[in-house]
Amino acid sequence: MIKPEPDLALVVREIAEEMQARSDRGDVAGYIPELARVDPNAFGMVVIAADGQIAAGGDSEQPFSIQSVSKVFTLTLALGKVGDRLWRRVGREPSGTAFNSIVQLERENGVPRNPFINAGALAVTDVILSGHQPREALGEILRFMRFLADDVSIVIDEGVAGSEQRTGFRNAALANYMRSFGVIENPVDFTLGVYFHHCAIAMSCRQLAMAGRFLAHGGRNPETGHNVVTPERARRINALMLTCGHYDGSGEFAYRVGLPGKSGVGGGILAVAPGKASIAVWSPGLDASGNSHLGRIALEALTRRMGWSIFGA
Amino acid sequence: MIKPEPDLALVVREIAEEMQARSDRGDVAGYIPELARVDPNAFGMVVIAADGQIAAGGDSEQPFSIQSVSKVFTLTLALGKVGDRLWRRVGREPSGTAFNSIVQLERENGVPRNPFINAGALAVTDVILSGHQPREALGEILRFMRFLADDVSIVIDEGVAGSEQRTGFRNAALANYMRSFGVIENPVDFTLGVYFHHCAIAMSCRQLAMAGRFLAHGGRNPETGHNVVTPERARRINALMLTCGHYDGSGEFAYRVGLPGKSGVGGGILAVAPGKASIAVWSPGLDASGNSHLGRIALEALTRRMGWSIFGA
Amino acid sequence: MIKPEPDLALVVREIAEEMQARSDRGDVAGYIPELARVDPNAFGMVVIAADGQIAAGGDSEQPFSIQSVSKVFTLTLALGKVGDRLWRRVGREPSGTAFNSIVQLERENGVPRNPFINAGALAVTDVILSGHQPREALGEILRFMRFLADDVSIVIDEGVAGSEQRTGFRNAALANYMRSFGVIENPVDFTLGVYFHHCAIAMSCRQLAMAGRFLAHGGRNPETGHNVVTPERARRINALMLTCGHYDGSGEFAYRVGLPGKSGVGGGILAVAPGKASIAVWSPGLDASGNSHLGRIALEALTRRMGWSIFGA
Amino acid sequence: MIKPEPDLALVVREIAEEMQARSDRGDVAGYIPELARVDPNAFGMVVIAADGQIAAGGDSEQPFSIQSVSKVFTLTLALGKVGDRLWRRVGREPSGTAFNSIVQLERENGVPRNPFINAGALAVTDVILSGHQPREALGEILRFMRFLADDVSIVIDEGVAGSEQRTGFRNAALANYMRSFGVIENPVDFTLGVYFHHCAIAMSCRQLAMAGRFLAHGGRNPETGHNVVTPERARRINALMLTCGHYDGSGEFAYRVGLPGKSGVGGGILAVAPGKASIAVWSPGLDASGNSHLGRIALEALTRRMGWSIFGA
Structure with a gap:
């Protein structure tokens, strides 16, 4: 049949x-x-x-x-940069909590459970940013998206990015929290800036x-x-x-x-x-x-x- | 190639x-x-x-x-009995915590996160037990295993079952906790007894x-x-x-x-x-x-x- | 003035x-x-x-x-029996959670935060029970209350005690949980029985x-x-x-x-x-x-x- | 005797x-x-x-x-300003967690448990700051301390304040977190600045x-x-x-x-x-x-x- x-x-x-x-x-x-x-x-x-x-x-x-769909691509980029060393900064397990939860970070020394919750994606963004200016890191992410989609017309919606930057206090809390454990290494504002912008693609x-x-x-x-x-x-x-x-x-x-x-x-x-x-x-x-x-x-x-x-x- | x-x-x-x-x-x-x-x-x-x-x-x-491998088979049995009504008593999400954690139960009104952590498997066992004597429920589970494996020689290791029954205080805590929320309906000792025995297959x-x-x-x-x-x-x-x-x-x-x-x-x-x-x-x-x-x-x-x-x- | x-x-x-x-x-x-x-x-x-x-x-x-007012008196009795060794089994800090919470126990190896939340009072009761039959321990508690109040007419309300014993699943969960960590040492049913009865004075x-x-x-x-x-x-x-x-x-x-x-x-x-x-x-x-x-x-x-x-x- | x-x-x-x-x-x-x-x-x-x-x-x-001893005095000042309205923003219960814990905030909608843990003291500082420039708020706190101690020689240790401002990521996380719930109303950096400085008295x-x-x-x-x-x-x-x-x-x-x-x-x-x-x-x-x-x-x-x-x- x-x-x-x-x-x-x-x-x-x-x-x-x-x-x-x-x-x-x-x-x-x-x-x-x-x-x-x-x-x-x-x-x-x-x-x-x-x-x-x-x-x-x-x-x-x-x-x-x-x-957050952008997090698949930033994960791909970060793995390309540092390979399995990425997993020192972020785990690979489901979180059992909401996307913007900070509870798990306190229990587990600031290491986010996986790269797809907000905290984990911030850590991944911080890896991509490492040693670069925010503008350069963002350019790299955007070029990667355009290359994958074979479409140079893809852009960042600055209105959305700015809107998040003005109101994203919970993400700022997550980033500062991880910074206190050394899981984020760059200036918190840099990491947040790149994160808000790649989410606004x-x-x-x-x-x-x-x-x-x-x-x-x-x-x-x-x-x-x-x-x-x-x-x-x-x-x-x-x-x-x-x-x-x-x-x-x-x-x-x-x-x-x-x-x-x-x-x-x-x-x-x-x-x-x-x-x-x-x-x-x-x-x-x-x-x-x-x-x-x-x-x-x-x-x-x-x-x-x-x-x-x-x-x- | x-x-x-x-x-x-x-x-x-x-x-x-x-x-x-x-x-x-x-x-x-x-x-x-x-x-x-x-x-x-x-x-x-x-x-x-x-x-x-x-x-x-x-x-x-x-x-x-x-x-706990037995939990796949008790889940299958319980779904056969009550279908999707099972999901009133147990969730379908990863827990983000250890197999025997009780924290999540307190946060979520005694409903376990999924059928494969201990709490969830106890709720599933309670569904199979419903309206039966422990001996009958256990007989049904064992017959199901023998049928699936096409092998009547499969038995329960009574030594292991007894060992767990004497020391399984954490599972008793989970079962009593869920009983207090009505997620477990049978006498707690019955549910625990069947659970410890099917785990000891x-x-x-x-x-x-x-x-x-x-x-x-x-x-x-x-x-x-x-x-x-x-x-x-x-x-x-x-x-x-x-x-x-x-x-x-x-x-x-x-x-x-x-x-x-x-x-x-x-x-x-x-x-x-x-x-x-x-x-x-x-x-x-x-x-x-x-x-x-x-x-x-x-x-x-x-x-x-x-x-x-x-x-x- | x-x-x-x-x-x-x-x-x-x-x-x-x-x-x-x-x-x-x-x-x-x-x-x-x-x-x-x-x-x-x-x-x-x-x-x-x-x-x-x-x-x-x-x-x-x-x-x-x-x-739970009885917990002041069981604490006094237990301190009289074992002195500061009591504090190996129970803490002295506010819990920050509800009276019947089990979350804190998971975080702190089954040691309750203080003798006045349910879990802590169960541990205190277990100390009083140690080496005795439930009936003896209960008799001791009741005699102490009568002595303090200078009133032999004080009794236990068996209706209340029985009511709790039939429905006190959350306390049974707490007791089993602590038993799994060795914080409760007597058979769980004994400790619960004495506890439910002294609460029913x-x-x-x-x-x-x-x-x-x-x-x-x-x-x-x-x-x-x-x-x-x-x-x-x-x-x-x-x-x-x-x-x-x-x-x-x-x-x-x-x-x-x-x-x-x-x-x-x-x-x-x-x-x-x-x-x-x-x-x-x-x-x-x-x-x-x-x-x-x-x-x-x-x-x-x-x-x-x-x-x-x-x-x- | x-x-x-x-x-x-x-x-x-x-x-x-x-x-x-x-x-x-x-x-x-x-x-x-x-x-x-x-x-x-x-x-x-x-x-x-x-x-x-x-x-x-x-x-x-x-x-x-x-x-943190300064928190007694900022609490006193804030109560003088807004009276019992202060308790809309901060509770009066022991926290049951460490001084810099963020877990409780997630559970309780960003309202800190009491004015003496870091989160609560930040909320109190935010009340004092309300409608003022950081410099003015800090001046008011310092004048209050000098008045109480009857000693105009009391000063802020700028070295300590600066040290905290550069490294206080966990406090920044708390402040941003509360800001996301509206429990902090002023720009996060203002509130943190006043907080770090009054702690450095x-x-x-x-x-x-x-x-x-x-x-x-x-x-x-x-x-x-x-x-x-x-x-x-x-x-x-x-x-x-x-x-x-x-x-x-x-x-x-x-x-x-x-x-x-x-x-x-x-x-x-x-x-x-x-x-x-x-x-x-x-x-x-x-x-x-x-x-x-x-x-x-x-x-x-x-x-x-x-x-x-x-x-x-």
Whole structure:
């Protein structure tokens, strides 16, 4: 009993239509003033298959603030710079607490649990910054994003970055706290500045799915043939996304969607179906854990219909 | 550039030999007196491929106390009984704390974070017990294990069960605590009794790998054709094993091994390569998180050589 | 400018009348079924001055369940048995958490913060029990209470004790947890049994104020001349009552009342004005911290009118 | 049996000699570089009795960094400004955690437990700062100290203040964290600047004991007759010192010394014997809770010999 392969383009279009019709949309992140203005009815999805086919639905070309999705790419960059020495400054375990929790840091000497909670991402940013001016570090991150997405038009939304810089007291608390333990080494304002700016990178679903291809294909861009990271490192980044990529909703995401993924409070999610596809979805309304409400539902529908879960045939 | 498929039997034999030669073996669990007597030099491994091929190495026929590995099977049973209502009593998120932590329960009204930490497994056992005598509930669990492994010789080690019952004060604390919130409904001694006994089931690597086949093959025993659970449920149990199966070392296991798995303090690990194989490994020495030290290393070697990680080609 | 000494009898009568007229009464403890039946409108107060004068108001002769007020007396007994060795098993610091919290125990190896939170009182009871049958230990506690109050009619309310024994799962959790660390040494059921029973001692305000006289007068019963404890020990027990006697409302009680005191969820409070008076007050409605709402307000009025705060002229 | 009143001057001299002879001195605070240079062998003590008698011993005229002892005076100032509205921003309960813990803030919406832990003192400083420039607020604090001590020579040690400003990342974390909850309202750097500077006030034991007289005498300077605060407020500040004045060693201090007191990591302690004396002691070596090791022992000896404990005759 062989089922025919579903038509990816059709599946993505259908899902986008279903999502656009739903009235439950979650709540747009209110704590960053600039983000609160985004249209809650937006929904976009892009899937890039192994053969290069691009299936798109909804607002797939509209740029949004990638926020914490950027942490996948800064992790990749930092591992490229210092390799496994990175793990002296940040752990690899789910946190069991909210994305901006400081409790765990006090219990564990200022070492964040993983690179995808805010504290961990700040430590990763600090590694990239090391020995550079903030402007240089930020330039490097932006160039990396443009290279991965093969798109020089990607920019930082300065309005969002400034908005965070003026109101990001909790991140400032985390950074100062880690600085007191030596886990952050640069001037706290430098590290925070680079962090707020790379979180404020604006990308469309298409651009984000393009940038994620190397994780779906053993570390290699299947189109250009460029090796971005080794196959082992790609697997490991995917494993971290699976266990830690959705804050305190990571278990739920694995249970329902069954793909490695990383969410951001801008409503974007990058997901990876190893060997099959790079996927980006965007809908600004968030669930209680701070992950895109419709984004997760759309990915659940996609993996079910395509049979893409990494947890079984 | 097609690489030839590695010879599974050879790979497993080699790994068993490498493990037996290592001197770093971790520490045998000391807190259950009966378990402390096990030979720390034991090592066994069995892999059952999709086609039924059995590759074995080391002490693959020697029974050991499966301990928390039993939680995969009690979860399967409880889901069969009450379906998604189970999730009213237990969550699906990694805990971020040790296997026997009670802190999280206080913060979250007595609802354990997931079915694989001790508190969560006690809640699951309580669901199976519901309306039955402890002896009946235990009989049901044992029959399920024998059915899955196709082996009526599987028994409970009464010495181990009694040893835990006399010394398991921390589990008694967890059970009483949850009882105070109504998360455990049966008399605490009944629930603890069934729990200590199913943890004391003794199985060999061969028996354990046999019992795990349904999880590797969409919920279906590939040999008999029996559907144990639906494909969706098999995927979801695998997802829970990936995010929560190794206590506060789950992130590390996913990062290094890249397979869903569940460990026990007896030194056993059941791992699942979806679509490919059911795997059991056993070595009594534990790492700091309470997972088999050599067991994890052996599985890491296996997935690397066979290319079986779920996180990438 | 010398103010005349206020008339104690008049002050106590006035306060009792004011309290009986108030409509804000707090909530009667619901978690022990037997206690939930108590009349929320009850209010009693007895003050025994240094010269033996007894000033009474309201329901001063009606027995109530002293609950945690008993912990002052078990602490006194345990110190008499093992002296400062007691402090190996229990600390002397405020807990910063609720009366039945288990979080602190996990952080600090099962050693409770002080003898007045539930966990600490269980450890104290365990010391009294040591080497005895529960019945003997309980007999000793009851004889001590009768001796202090000079009243052989004091008894244990078996209905309350049984009610707690059937429902006291959280205390059972605490006791099992400490047993796992060796902080409790006797069979858990024995320690819990003695604990539930001494908490169920029923006394009137008059009896309780009588029993507390030694703490107000340097360890000595001013009427009989019996030395119950040394002056230093009396001071130290008073200090512990001040810092820890009202759970997570101890700071508030010190701030408002300014006397050492110990509350119980039955609504009773024993307070001590060193050198001046032993005071008992009872009103069953509790505030958010589990302390008698009107009891605290009445004591605040008493210390203000009598000028008895230990914190200033 | 009337014992003769001990000779205060003799008692203080004896204690100073005993302390200077001891070899156990605790560890000088290492985390503020400037403080680490202080001579660990210093010891000073001054007691000012109700009649104005000044008993001094040891290095009683040598200025030291008062650090957290300043929090008693900033609390007094802030209460004078906003009265009980202060308690919207800070609690009145012992914390049960270390002086610089951030865990409690996360649990309780950024509201610190009491005005004497670092977080609480930052909130108090923020209240004093409100609507002023940092320089003005600091001037007001310094003038208040000079007025209380009747000594215009009191100054801020700019070296210490600068040292803290460069290294006080944990305090910066606390301040930013509270700012994110609106508990701190001024620019974080302003609040931190004033805080670091008032902690860096340098005073001798004599000056400190002079400044504390109003707390020992119902809010009134007994020499000048100035009413600094009402008698009720003086009692309440004393109560807060008793329950919260020594961080997570407050219970121990009450148990051993039996007086309200406030310590600083510079090794100073201000203690108050209500109606009897204002006391300052200084020895730079700290115990595990961050309180002066010999300071506490000296105060214990003083209260024992003088019979000054507030907990009993």
